[in-house]
Amino acid sequence: MERAPVASINLAIVGVGKIVRDQHLPAVAADGDFRLVAAASRNGRVEGIDNFDSIGTMLAAVPSIDAVSLCMPPQYRYAAAVQAIDAGKHVFLEKPPGATLSEVEDLAARAAAQGVSLFASWHSRYAPAVEAARAFLAGTRIQRMRVTWKEDVRQWHPNQDWIWQPGGLGVFDPGINALSIVTRILPRPVFATAATLEFPANRQAPIAASIRFSDAGGLDLAAEFDWRQTGRQSWDIEASTDAGTMLLAEGGATLSVDGRVVHSEPEQEYPMLYRRFAGLVRSGASDVDLAPLRHVADAFMLGQRQVVDPFDD
Known part of the structure; x- marks a missing residue:
């Protein structure tokens, strides 16, 4: 099924939370390719547009929608994406694109059959120096690599219980950002060889993780x-x-290389994501790279589980 190109992309956002207010709304407002026409959320509202309590109600009431950005927790994203794709809408998936690999693969197949674009967005790949790092590593031999991704959950995810539930990924919610960069900048694919996951005694998702990776050449990562x-x-x-x-x-x-800064620019991750999404919509293409999510799944498969002190916000 083919779709005619659209002159202006009428966009709706589903799941109005912190990331939408901090990143999506400013990026969309500054992008001339998009016009925000509606939002659906159980709790949040966006001023100046039509707001609905569910994606189904929104899609039925606003048939002019061309594309939707799905920004609810990953455990609930598949059902919403199916509704949007079946309604002929292009779909932007916040990261991680879903709770499982299988459901995102199914979405990709559905989007292809319906002739709409599906974008599994990895915002950290659009950080300013990522492509420069990719170019640097392509021209040399890598001896070893170390990834350190440590932050304060109370600062970045206060009182967000969904993130500690099955499918919420726990520390892999930020950690997958690092994996999205690693899988972009390395010249060859890597695979997990061992992992240790630390689970608070009162939580269903890890608060810390250590993973070892290698590749066909024996990379120490x-x-x-x-x-x-x-x-x-x-x-x-x-x-x-x-x-x-x-x-x-x-x-x-x-x-930096040997302590000298060689590339630094202001952050423009979400504006670049929407620029990419507009290009996909206009060309009828999709971008669904599951490598970062696959590495998280492998870590859960290989990982030794360690129970640590309970965690409370």
């Missing part, structure tokens, strides 16, 4: 994720290479 960090937050990827020590710091904002 280790990643450390922790949600208990206070003070300075750590979002760093360091690689020892034949061309020097590379440090991709601040979540991908700054690239």
Whole structure:
């Protein structure tokens, strides 16, 4: 099924929470390709547009919608995506794209059959220095890589119980951002070889994780994720290479080689995501890379479970 190109993309947002207010709404407002026409959320509202309590009610009431951004917790995203795709709408999936690999693969097949675009967005891949790091690593031999992704869950996810429930991913909610960068910048695919996951005694998702990776050439890659960090937050990827020590710091904002900054720009992750989404919609293409989510799934399969002290907000 083919769709005619649209001149202006009428967008709806589903799940109006912190990430929508902090990132999606400003990015959409600044993007001339999109016009925000509606929102659906159980609790949140967006001023100046029509608001609904459910995606089904919204789709029935506003047939002019061309695309939807799904920003609710991943455990509830599949059902909403099916409704949107079956209604012929292009779909933007916040990260992680779903609670399981199988459901996202099914969405991709549905989108292809329906002739609509599906975008599994990985915002950290659009951090300013990621492509510079990719180019640097492509021109040298990597000896080893260390990923350190440690932050304070109380600061970034206060009172968000869904994130501790099955499918919420726990510390992998931020950790998958690091994995999305790693899978973008490395010249060859990697696979997990061992993992340790730390679960608070009163939670169903990990608060910390350690993963070892390798590749066909025997790469030494280790990643450390922790949600208990206070003070300075750590979002760093360091690689020892034949061309020097590379440090991709601040979540991908700054690239240094042997201590010298070689690339640094202001962050524009969500504006670039929407630019990419507009291009997919206009071309009728999809972008559904599941490598970061697959690595998380592998970590759960391989991981040794360790019970640690209970955690309360």
